[in-house]
Structures are given as structure tokens and as C-alpha cells.
Amino acid sequence: MTEQMLDCPPLSVTNPTETLPRPESTNTTVAPEGDFASSSESEKPSIGAWGESSEGEDFDYIPISPWAPIALSLGLLGLTGFIGIFGLYVAFFGIFIGIAAITRIRASAGSVKGTGMAAIGLVLSLASFALGSAKMAHAYSTEVPEGFARVTFPKDIADKQFVYINGHRKLHPDVASLVGQKVYLKGFMWATQETEGLTRFILLKDNGECCMGGKPKSHDFIFVTLKSFNDGERPPLSYRAPDLEVKELTAEEQEKLGVTNKLQLTTPAYIGMVAVAGVLQADVKAGEGSPSEDFEFAPVYSMEAELVEEAWTRF
Numbered sequence: 362m363t364e365q366m367l368d369c370p371p372l373s374v375t376n377p378t379e380t381l382p383r384p385e386s387t388n389t390t391v392a393p394e395g396d397f398a399s400s401s402e403s404e405k406p407s408i409g410a411w412g413e414s415s416e417g418e419d420f421d422y423i424p425i426s427p428w429a430p431i432a433l434s435l436g437l438l439g440l441t442g443f444i445g446i447f448g449l450y451v452a453f454f455g456i457f458i459g460i461a462a463i464t465r466i467r468a469s470a471g472s473v474k475g476t477g478m479a480a481i482g483l484v485l486s487l488a489s490f491a492l493g494s495a496k497m498a499h500a501y502s503t504e505v506p507e508g509f510a511r512v513t514f515p516k517d518i519a520d521k522q523f524v525y526i527n528g529h530r531k532l533h534p535d536v537a538s539l540v541g542q543k544v545y546l547k548g549f550m551w552a553t554q555e556t557e558g559l560t561r562f563i564l565l566k567d568n569g570e571c572c573m574g575g576k577p578k579s580h581d582f583i584f585v586t587l588k589s590f591n592d593g594e595r596p597p598l599s600y601r602a603p604d605l606e607v608k609e610l611t612a613e614e615q616e617k618l619g620v621t622n623k624l625q626l627t628t629p630a631y632i633g634m635v636a637v638a639g640v641l642q643a644d645v646k647a648g649e650g651s652p653s654e655d656f657e658f659a660p661v662y663s664m665e666a667e668l669v670e671e672a673w674t675r676f
Contacts, residue, residue: 428462429475429482435459436485442493446675449497452490459483500673506598509545509638514583518546518662519566522580523645530645530661537643544664545638547672551582553630558608560618560625561586564637564664576658579647583662585637587669589622596626598638602670604629628669636673639666 432455439452462479505511512518521533532540548564564583588596589610599605608625615621641664648659 423471423474425475425478426462426466426469426473428458428465429478432459432462432479432482433485434482436482436489439486439489439493442489443496446497449490449493452486452493455482455486456490459486497674501676504636504673505545506601506638506668509543510539512539512544512546512641514546514548514564515566518583519581523661530649532643532645539641540643542641543639544641545636545668546583547634547636547675548583549634550630551577556630558606558627559587559630560608560627562628562630564635568634578657579659579661582660583637583641583664584660585639585664585666585669586618587626587628588639588665588667589618589620589625591622591624594622595624596667598667599626602628602668604671605669626667631671634672634675636668636670637664637666638668639664 435451435455435458439448439455441448442452459479459482463476463483466473466476466479517539518536521536524531524533546564548566549568551563551565553559553562562585563577564585565577566581587605588599590596595607606627608627610618610620610623610625614625615623618625641662643662645661647661648656651659
């Protein structure tokens with residue numbers, strides 16, 4: 362068997378620096394010796410932790426403190442203080458939340474942000490509480506018409522209830538002094554089936570029985586009848602409420618309402634608190650001789666009203 366030998370030049374062991382010849386390449390440019398390593402390292406992009414190049418500035422995320430949007434939300438909700446007392450409570454609470462939010466954010470040493478948002482909420486809460494309180498105070502001081510006495514229905518009438526002597530109903534002395542007087546009081550409409558053109562309605566001391574379907578007792582409601590009049594005799598006070606309208610009554614309607622005047626004030630129904638101005642009347646004998654249940658719920662108080670309007674304030 363014939364041995365075949367590869368014809369290869371012998372390697373020299375005497376010169377360790379001697380290298381094998383490199384194959385020629387037409388497409389490869391060889392960097393000068395000594396520059397190859399530095400060139401390769403400089404051209405290779407560095408990969409960041411998220412698989413992206415870290416060239417440029419590092420991404421630094423700072424979260425927003427949850428106190429900031431809470432303070433802003435309360436500040437926005439507190440704007441309702443210009444139309445209702447509930448908004449004033451929200452604005453008052455928002456002031457403390459806004460101060461707490463700014464304090465906590467600044468104490469975080471830059472770990473959270475949102476100072477601007479919290480500051481806007483604080484300013485809104487302060488403005489709503491201050492200006493809303495001033496607006497409501499002005500409304501309260503000017504809502505009672507001239508010549509009328511302010512009466513708090515729950516406190517000055519309902520809570521007094523009645524005095525019973527030998528089974529006969531008597532008015533509490535404090536309430537008796539109000540009868541026949543021009544009073545201005547607030548309450549809620551009850552059992553109103555119509556929305557427009559009301560000539561009479563029942564006024565409750567609060568919206569408890571109104572909304573829960575209860576039956577109010579005699580001292581908890583007032584039977585209100587709007588005033589009727591002839592040509593040129595419309596009560597001047599009625600012009601204050603733009604929702605009050607004038608209806609011309611037919612002979613049949615006059616008989617039904619028990620009035621001799623041809624013109625009648627009418628009012629729309631209100632869901633919220635209403636204010637009524639007129640002369641308070643009382644019939645302590647209402648329901649006498651009837652079963653005890655009817656006597657307890659008989660309409661003792663009544664009023665011929667010149668003004669019915671949505672209440673300017675709720676207190």
C-alpha cells in the first residue's frame with residue numbers, strides 16, 4: 362500500500378514570531394497593526410439593560426405623588442361651593458389636602474413630583490371656599506324680602522309641635538306669635554303630581570317624608586295656596602321669581618279654587634329646597650271629631666303665598 366504524503370512546507374520552530382501567510386481578500390480592508398482593537402471597540406454600540414443603545418442621556422423616571430391628583434380633584438369639585446353648601450365642605454377639606462400634598466412632595470427629596478398640580482388644587486380650594494362663602498353669606502343676608510320675618514320651619518314651627526289641653530290642640534306660644542304675620546321660610550314640595558301651573562301644594566319641613574314616602578304629621582307641613590288677584594293687583598313681590606306665571610281662571614276654576622279673583626299666580630314644581638313668602642295661618646280645630654289618625658295628620662298650618670322660588674341658600 363502506497364503512502365501518500367502532503368507536500369507542506371515545514372514549520373520553523375526557531376522563529377516564534379513567524380506567521381502563516383494570510384489569504385488574500387478583495388473585499389476586506391485590514392486595519393493597521395495596533396489600531397484594530399481600538400477601532401473595533403469604538404464602532405461596537407453598547408447595549409443597555411432594556412436592549413437599546415445607551416448612547417445619549419440615561420432615562421430617569423420620577424413618579425407623580427398620588428396626593429397631587431387628589432388635591433387637584435378636590436379643588437375642582439370645590440368649585441361647586443359657588444352654588445351649594447356641599448361644595449364649601451369639599452373646598453374646606455381640599456385646603457388641608459392641598460397643604461399636606463405639597464408638604465409630602467417637598468419632603469420626598471425629589472423621589473416624587475406633582476408640586477404644581479397640588480398647588481393648583483390648593484389655590485382652587487382656597488378661592489372656592491373664600492369666594493363661595495362670601496357669595497352665600499351675601500345671599501343669606503339679602504334673601505328675606507322687606508317686611509317679612511325669617512322663620513326656620515323645622516326649628517321655629519315643627520319642633521314646637523302642639524300643646525294639648527283636655528284633648529284639644531293648642532299652638533305653642535312661640536308659634537302662635539307667628540300666626541297672621543308675614544313670614545319667609547323654606548321647605549320641600551310633597552306629593553306633587555304636576556310639574557307646571559301649580560296653584561297649591563304641600564310644603565314639608567325637610568325632604569325625609571318627601572323622598573321616603575312617609576305621611577307628615579300636622580306640625581311638619583304647611584298647605585300653601587298661591588295668591589289670586591284682579592287686574593292691576595298682582596303682588597309686587599311675585600315679580601322677583603321669574604318662574605311664577607299668571608293664569609286667567611275660568612268661572613269653573615274660580616269656583617273649584619274658592620276664589621273670586623280672575624287672575625291666579627302659578628308655580629312650577631321644584632325638586633330641591635324652595636322658599637315661600639306669605640301670611641301664616643293656623644286652624645287648631647282641624648280634624649277635630651275625626652278618627653285619631655286623621656286628627657294627627659290634619660292640615661293645621663296654611664299660607665297664602667306671594668312668592669315661591671328656589672331657595673337661595675339651604676339654611
